Amino acid sequence: MTQAVQEFERRTPKCKAAWEHAAALIPGGVGSAIQFKPPYPIYIGDSKGSRVWDLDGNEYIDYSLCYAAMVAGHANPVIAEAIKKQADHGTLYGMPTTLAGDLAEEIMRRYPGVIDMIRFTQSGVECTQTAIRLARAATGRKHIVKIEGSYHGGTDDLLVSTGGAPKDAWGPGDAPASTADSAGLLPSSTDYTTVVQFNDIEHMRAAFDRLDGDVAGVIIEPAMTNGGVIPPQPGYLEAVRALTTEKGSVLIFDEVKVGCRIAEGGATQLYGIKPDLVTLAKAIGGGVPVGAFGGKRELMEMVTPLGPMVHFGTYNANPLGMAAGLACLTKVMTTERYEEMTRLGTKLADGQRKIIADLGIPACVTQVTTLGGILFHPEEPTNFREAARCDAALWDEYWFSMLNKGVIPMGSAWFEEWSISAAHTDEDIDRTLEVTHDVLQAISA
Ligand SMILES: Cc1ncc(COP(=O)(O)O)c(C=O)c1O
Incomplete structure (x- = not known):
């Protein structure tokens, strides 16, 4: 188990207990297989705007947004x-x-x-x-x-x-x-x-x-x-x-x-x-x-x-x-709202690209307006096979390390995406980029 996963387990004992209870009753303890992320999923207690809170009270800026579904943000x-x-x-x-x-x-x-x-x-x-x-x-x-x-x-x-x-x-x-x-x-x-x-x-x-x-x-x-x-x-x-x-x-x-x-x-x-x-x-x-x-x-x-x-x-x-x-x-979801969300998506993608370039990490960022993703391979993919060159173990390390600092950076697998909602703000993106810098610096050291 990596240090990031150990830290995740230390922070989330109530999530673990909830999962142990559910897993005895429901296959994998989840309603859809994609929600199962070893060692166990984050169990959610509450949400509002760009944030979700797990059962242990940890707060996250959420870019998974139920696999991009929550376009208006949580509990709008x-x-x-x-x-x-x-x-x-x-x-x-x-x-x-x-x-x-x-x-x-x-x-x-x-x-x-x-x-x-x-x-x-x-x-x-x-x-x-x-x-x-x-x-x-x-x-x-x-x-x-x-x-x-x-x-x-x-x-x-x-x-x-x-x-x-x-x-x-x-x-x-x-x-x-x-x-x-x-x-x-x-x-x-x-x-x-x-x-x-x-x-x-x-x-x-x-x-x-x-x-x-x-x-x-x-x-x-x-x-x-x-x-x-x-x-x-x-x-x-x-x-x-x-x-x-x-x-x-x-x-x-x-x-x-x-x-x-x-x-x-x-x-x-x-x-x-x-x-x-x-x-x-x-x-x-x-x-x-x-x-x-x-x-x-x-x-x-x-x-x-x-x-x-x-x-x-x-x-x-x-x-x-x-x-x-x-x-x-x-x-x-007014016209102006899409423009604003796209501006934030571009700010996030540009910021991620700059961090990757500054740190010299073999990774790439792709973006289409309000959706994007980080892959740990230097070349941007044009199809799924090229995307699958992503170093999935490194991506997992990135994902758990981001969680440990209060950001759900993407859906829970390398092939998922980040998404911006109507509730995300410049402050959310600034904070996310700070965390991204620290995490990528640490995992590339
Ligand atoms: C492109 C695409 N089509 C279809 C589906 C299936 O949708 P649902 O999960 O609502 O059945 C998904 C789910 O993520 C999807 O991303």
């Missing part, structure tokens, strides 16, 4: 008020309210010419799995093309080559294997999900040629958020758009993490590309579980009850989530 008073108000009138009816139409309108305002119609879900994975079903329904084709290392949620067809398999199973760089990333998948998951490298259009074209006109759709994060944050190279998304149009395949932008986050209108606004379908979650729910898929009218008219592609869900468009999402997008 405007959102909390909207939730309380709705809770007083009921949380579920199984019958529609006007709130969903209002949130749909706000999202469509942010995605003009891209989202003509939208359907709400409760999570990101439901919208990605439904989007690929819709692509298959619309084209009558079988294959889905995805990017190596991209995570689109825990659904069988997309739990393929997310980076979870051992490196020696990944296959050659120019023809990655479709790896099954969970026990229990049918062979069809890997047979019908083809994997290509991000930022390499020739690779994708070759996959289309191999699949001989049977590609239903391409699902892609326009800026990858597995592997720190990996921006698209100039011209790449345009080329993906042109290829999918040429081949009559549905282009799905998975904007679960970046939608309404890296810009008001997400990646479609930032990069100016129009996909056929967009999947959204995280930011659009204001911290309450909400997802959505939306896009071209002719595709969305295939969704039941208008068309033959089935989509159900007891909790879909539930009033609590709709009220929270509406308050988040219309009252908190």
